[in-house]
């Protein structure tokens with residue numbers, strides 16, 4: 001049986017790290033979540049939730065908290081940003097829910113993170129949440145692992161999960177494959193009060209305006225009181241982190257020729273925050289001894305499938321199941337976990353790059369995209385998404 005006294009160390013208290021702590025606690029396994037920041041929290045932006053992650057919410061016991069805070073959008077729409085015409089849409093109503101057994105929704109990142117944090121805090125006897133703890137290296141011992149922190153202190157645990165995101169330091173110990181790949185795409189994000197948004201743009205959908213080398217995504221948040229905006233364009237800029245200020249002039253140079261409706265949304269924002277989008281090629285080795293990786297640390301992906309956080313929570317549930325099944329043998333559990341997860345997450349990583357090319361098509365590619373997608377029915381869309389939305 002799983003060692004129930006020595007905690008597992010989880011590096012990173014983002015969506016993946018908290019999900020892992022909660023999934024382990026639900027199976028009676030204690031953990032210490034080591035977060036480098038001075039508090040647990042998430043940035044101000046939205047996140048889309050596929051039906052596959054709703055199954056994880058059930059397993060984690062947080063479905064009610066999520067359903068209270070999520071917005072259940074009616075459809076996903078793809079528009080041609082230049083012509084201003086619809087390309088295709090995926091209806092998310094009753095037929096979608098019947099097909100996948102779960103809904104599709106959007107949520108504020110802080111609300112998803114809060115739901116996980118509340119559930120972790122409610123299990124304080126099994127989960128220790130520790131801030132201002134930056135893990136710089138990891139060492140194996142005879143019967144566990146040691147995490148070394150920025151101030152030189154050493155923390156022992158039964159095993160270690162690196163849920164420390166795109167620039168993971170635990171990954172350097174496990175895979176040693178250098179820095180992430182800079183995609184050449186940059187995302188600017190902003191959240192607007194809905195009352196500022198023109199009435200004709202306040203539709204209840206996740207909308208993507210696809211243009212040459214650019215796209216814009218928007219959807220409502222928090223009961224329709226906010227609108228989440230993400231504008232993506234090609235750029236060689238590179239800044240680490242998720243909170244650098246964006247340059248409005250640069251953004252407008254890319255988007256100035258699009259349809260006036262999406263352009264009117266961009267014009268409303270005075271302050272953008274920037275993400276330089278990075279990913280990695282899929283790998284199958286996520287574990288080294290009693291240390292493994294989870295979420296973006298294991299399989300960073302471009303966000304074009306809107307699945308990075310969903311995959312992190314699938315990882316968390318799978319990992320806890322494998323730890324219980326391996327009866328406390330963390331090395332075996334982590335091998336079984338990576339074997340079950342790497343092809344599914346690798347497929348999302350690679351398909352997300354491909355989707356980026358489709359969104360950003362220009363000239364003949366753009367015409368072909370519009371022609372090919374125009375013929376899709378809801379059923380063909382559902383069939384195409386089944387490998388992902390039906391779950392692992």
Ligand SMILES: Cc1cc2nc3c(=O)[nH]c(=O)nc-3n(C[C@H](O)[C@H](O)[C@H](O)COP(=O)(O)OP(=O)(O)OC[C@H]3O[C@@H](n4cnc5c(N)ncnc54)[C@H](O)[C@@H]3O)c2cc1C
Pocket residue numbers: 011012013014015016017034035036037046047048049133134135136163164165166167168169187230275294295296297303305306307308309310311312
């Ligand atoms: C523009 C954009 C849109 C997206 N949209 C969606 C979407 O719609 N749906 C979806 O499912 N996903 C989406 N994603 C992906 C999603 O945001 C990520 O996949 C998800 O946040 C990964 O969670 P994580 O916990 O693995 O990593 P992170 O969220 O990066 O968390 C890592 C945590 O580890 C901490 N940390 C880092 N290093 C250390 C250290 N050395 N020691 C201690 N702590 C450390 C960090 O402070 C942080 O709290 C999007 C991403 C982007 C960029």
